[in-house]
Amino acid sequence: MQNVPGFKCNECARSFSVGEIEYACPACGGNLDVLYDYERIGKQVNKAALAADRNFTMWRYRALLPVEHASPTPPLAVGWTPLYDAPMLAAEFGVRQLLIKDDGRNPTASYKDRPSALAVVKAREAGASVATTASSGNAGAALAGMCASVGMKSVIFVPATTPAAKVAQLQIYGATVALVEGSYEQACELCLAASERFGWYQRTTGYNPYTAEGKKTAAFEIAEQLNWQVPDRILVGVGDGNIIGGLWKGFCDLKQLGWIDRLPKLTGVQAAGASPLVDAVNGDGVIRPVEGRTVADGINVGDPRDGTRAMRAMRDSGGGAVKVSDDEIIAAIPRLARATGVFAEPGAAAAFAGFVKLRESGAIKSDESVAIVITGSGLKDINTARRAVGEPLRIQPDIAELDRLLS
Numbered sequence: 207m208q209n210v211p212g213f214k215c216n217e218c219a220r221s222f223s224v225g226e227i228e229y230a231c232p233a234c235g236g237n238l239d240v241l242y243d244y245e246r247i248g249k250q251v252n253k254a255a256l257a258a259d260r261n262f263t264m265w266r267y268r269a270l271l272p273v274e275h276a277s278p279t280p281p282l283a284v285g286w287t288p289l290y291d292a293p294m295l296a297a298e299f300g301v302r303q304l305l306i307k308d309d310g311r312n313p314t315a316s317y318k319d320r321p322s323a324l325a326v327v328k329a330r331e332a333g334a335s336v337a338t339t340a341s342s343g344n345a346g347a348a349l350a351g352m353c354a355s356v357g358m359k360s361v362i363f364v365p366a367t368t369p370a371a372k373v374a375q376l377q378i379y380g381a382t383v384a385l386v387e388g389s390y391e392q393a394c395e396l397c398l399a400a401s402e403r404f405g406w407y408q409r410t411t412g413y414n415p416y417t418a419e420g421k422k423t424a425a426f427e428i429a430e431q432l433n434w435q436v437p438d439r440i441l442v443g444v445g446d447g448n449i450i451g452g453l454w455k456g457f458c459d460l461k462q463l464g465w466i467d468r469l470p471k472l473t474g475v476q477a478a479g480a481s482p483l484v485d486a487v488n489g490d491g492v493i494r495p496v497e498g499r500t501v502a503d504g505i506n507v508g509d510p511r512d513g514t515r516a517m518r519a520m521r522d523s524g525g526g527a528v529k530v531s532d533d534e535i536i537a538a539i540p541r542l543a544r545a546t547g548v549f550a551e552p553g554a555a556a557a558f559a560g561f562v563k564l565r566e567s568g569a570i571k572s573d574e575s576v577a578i579v580i581t582g583s584g585l586k587d588i589n590t591a592r593r594a595v596g597e598p599l600r601i602q603p604d605i606a607e608l609d610r611l612l613s
């Protein structure tokens with residue numbers, strides 16, 4: 207990790223050198239920020255070198271990632287997901303530009319492939335033979351898939367309420383699966399106790415310092431895909447807050463390198479039934495844990511594990527935060543899909559629902575260019591999606607009957 211001089215705790219601000227820590231801050235338990243030597247990185251890679259690089263995965267930004275020089279990366283193609291221009295939707299809502307970053311296109315169909323791919327690299331560097339994580343579903347599926355691709359064992363802890371498709375992914379990838387009769391927070395506690403006892407490599411968000419680094423790669427892609435321009439605003443669903451904090455880190459990295467000249471507003475979207483960060487940002491800044499209750503399992507986090515950094519991203523960027531109801535999330539799924547062809551899972555559609563709400567209230571202005579990060583595929587949770595649509599036509603194979611039904 208020659209480009210990484212050390213770590214800094216984002217709670218108590220203590221600094222640590224490489225090799226001194228493995229996971230969270232030993233002093234206060236806070237999340238660690240990975241520090242970089244930008245001058246050194248600037249000598250290794252630049253925009254022209256990237257333009258010539260045929261590696262269309264997150265690993266094209268390897269110089270900006272905390273991995274050893276010779277570490278092999280998992281073979282699955284993670285990242286460099288499409289950034290679609292959606293002009294019809296932009297016209298419908300009256301904004302200058304609307305962009306859709308489709309991270310459902312990743313190997314296990316969610317944004318979580320980015321942090322999990324990086325975690326597997328770190329697990330192998332640490333000589334681990336088993337990796338573990340707690341998850342609301344996607345992080346676990348991603349870790350299980352990445353582990354399968356390199357022949358590593360995985361043990362995944364998810365709430366028993368996790369959608370069936372996500373649980374099926376875990377089992378199909380060969381993970382040892384623990385369906386925890388409890389909340390995501392309780393699954394986290396159990397997973398942390400288990401890795402302590404059995405010595406497994408621990409990926410859990412808010413403990414492993416590298417997840418946010420994997421998550422920042424989408425910021426690099428958005429900037430590069432727009433020829434090093436940045437949108438005025440980016441919206442993303444927020445649970446633990448690790449994605450939005452990671453995106454902020456990514457844009458700040460690019461600003462430090464001088465590759466972009468301004469930073470986007472990052473707007474966090476939470477479900478009304480699990481909105482401690484939105485309430486803190488729009489209130490007195492104090493995060494008050496709640497019992498999360500929403501159909502959007504990917505963002506059903508009542509006690510966010512990376513709240514401080516998430517709040518900083520929303521406040522320092524000026525993007526702020528908004529919450530949406532489950533009904534608004536469910537309605538957003540077909541609305542987005544019918545206008546763009548992108549089928550989002552509830553936690554991802556929440557970002558679009560947040561856009562709809564802020565545009566209709568006038569908080570998002572007509573001259574803005576806006577990007578919406580679709581963090582997971584709609585195929586991850588078809589039962590919720592189907593609540594937005596009626597029953598399909600069912601007919602005998604008879605053209606006369608079709609005539610009757612369509613008229």
Ligand SMILES: *Cc1c(COP(=O)(O)O)cnc(C)c1O
Pocket residue numbers: 316318344345443444445446447448449450504505551553554581582
């Ligand atoms: C994990 C996840 C999020 C939120 O990411 P956090 O880092 O927990 O804030 C949003 N959408 C989906 C689909 C997710 O799986």
Ligand SMILES: [Zn+2]
Pocket residue numbers: 215216217218219220231232233234235236
């Ligand atoms: Zn600390």
